[in-house]
Amino acid sequence: MRVLNLEQLRTLVAVAEAGSLTAAAPQVFLSQSAVSEQLRKLEEQVGQTLLLRSKAGAAPTAAGEQLLAYARRMLALGEQACLDLQGVALEGTLRLGVTDYFRPAELAGLLARMQSQYPGVRLQVAVHKSSAIEAGYARGEFDVGLSMRLPSAAAPERGRERGQVLRREPLRWMAAAHWQREAGTPLRLLALPQSCSLHQFTVALLQRRRIPFSVALMASGVAGLQSALAAGLGVACLNESALCAGVQALSPGAGLPALPQARFVVLPPREGESDFVRRARERLAEGFA
DSSP, X not given: OOOOOHHHHHHHHHHHHHSSHHHHGGGGTOOHHHHHHHHHHHHHXXXXXXXXXXXXXXXXXXXXXXXXXXXXXXXXXXHHHHHHHTTOOOOEEEEXXXXXXXXXXXXXXXXXXXXXXXXXXXXXXXXXXXXXXXXXXXXXXXXXXXXXXXXXXSSOSOSOXXXXXXXXXXXXXXXXXXXXXXXXXXXXXXXXXXXXXXXHHHHXXXXXXXXXXXXXXXXXXXXXHHHHHHTTOOBEEEEGGGOOTTEEEOOGGGOOOOOOEEEEEEOOOOTTOOXXXXXXXXXXXXXXX
């Protein structure tokens, strides 16, 4: 039976979050060579390359990200077990900012489950577009922020992610179940307002591919966009978990450009973050992944 070493997993998490072995070493109270040796043993045990090393630092591979998700849960569970045995409850007010795109059909249930598991936590939740979440987090309006990030030519997905990648979702072209594209007419695009990063991404993609379109409707939130889609008012680009009743994900045969994945990221901790917020962030990441 293979058993993963928690200290090796802790080192992997530290390197992924710090962005390099050198920066991670003091966080886990090891020399750089000891960090490298722990990672070598871990990669040998799982039979996968977990980190890509370069002059710029170290970034997780796909296998590394998969193991990181388990590692964070295992470390958080171990800490929670110790705290529970010591009678240390998770108590306090947590100001949480969440992007409107994050698992729209499930978000309320996820929040309710967290509230049930940790009754001492008083949640104050704001649902906004990602740019507002990141700006508000920078101003100190939220203790924990969850935003959506998209690849672009200007900011390709490479190197160290600023924050913890919680999950990845494919983007899909969506339309009503009965929708058929009319030949010779511009695509009727449905989107959130122009300040939305997904709106900007979608428009730029269609323009690059020289696909004629018109913005037929701008909704204030994902729920409004889903209603407009189900009513057959046009086509939208949304993350996969936004698929809802009466709406279909269009096949590649629809003649629309291929789409990448979106990344949902828990914003990185601020300097001086309280122990309560750190623990709450870990519990939230564990429950929302």
